[in-house]
Structure formats: C-alpha cells, structure tokens
Amino acid sequence: MALYIKDPTVDRMAEKLQERLGVRTKTDAVRIALQHELDRVEDEIPLREKLAALRQQARERLGPPVHGVDMKKLMDELWEEGE
Template sequence: MGYSTEATMPLYVKDPTVDALADELMALRGSTKTEAVRQALRNEIARVKGETDLVERTLAFTRRLHARARAGQPADKAFIDSLYERD
C-alpha cells in the first residue's frame, strides 16, 4: 500500500512530547518541523519494511539450511564419528 503526496487532511499533533521531539529533530536537522516529521516517518517506514525483509531472508536461509541438512537421519555412532574424522 503506497502513500499519496497530496495532503487530504492536515496532521495535528496534540501531544506535547511528540511536539518537543519534532522540534528537537527540526533543530538537529536544521529543517522545518514538517520536513523533520516527514523524514522521521519515511525512516521509520523503511526500517519496518527492512525488518520484514530480514524475516523473509531468515526464513529463506533456514529453508536452504534445512534442505542441506541430514534432516530425518538419525545421529548414530557413524554420523558422530564422521564429525571428528580428518581429511
């Protein structure tokens, strides 16, 4: 789901802590409050999407690892001994 660059309704923040955070980010960035909030929201969206990608990459890695593993085979004496053999 994307977002529209056209404002359909202004964003009013009534929380003084959020307002103070926006002011602090604005000062640190040397930008307007609107630009500070815009960048903070974009960064958070990118971070959250990145977490999803990380989960998907981890699942794919786990699937590949499982496919390469000796899944379903018993860890018998021969298998354990093979772990200590030197080439």
C-alpha cells in the same frame, strides 16, 4: 490532510528533530522521521515475503501460464532467428 500534534512531548520531539536535522519546518522533520521508520520496518520483512509479493504482482500483470506451449523451445527459436 493536516496532521495536528496535540501531545506537547511529541511536539517538543518534533522541534528537537527539526533543529538537529536543520530543516525548515516540523513537517519536514516528521516526514523524514516517518520515512526512516517505514524503511526500517520494510527492512524487517523477510526476503521470502517480498519475493512472494513480487511473484503475485507478476501473476496479476501477466495472467495465467499458457498451457501446451513449450516456453524453452519458443525462446530458443526466437533467439536463433537473430543469427
């Protein structure tokens, strides 16, 4: 999908960034700028929210917990089998 820069100020900014970064095209300059901005925004997300999203992904992949199974006992038994 194409991205057209119609604003002359933004176009000049992209050209200036292209020159300063020493990249071949304005597209490369815009790609780098957008990635840096995405990284910056991602860094602002609180760790609590990032961990909550990871827990949700784990729940979706692993499914609900198995009730009636003592996971500690099971893991202890599995580790003891190797000895």
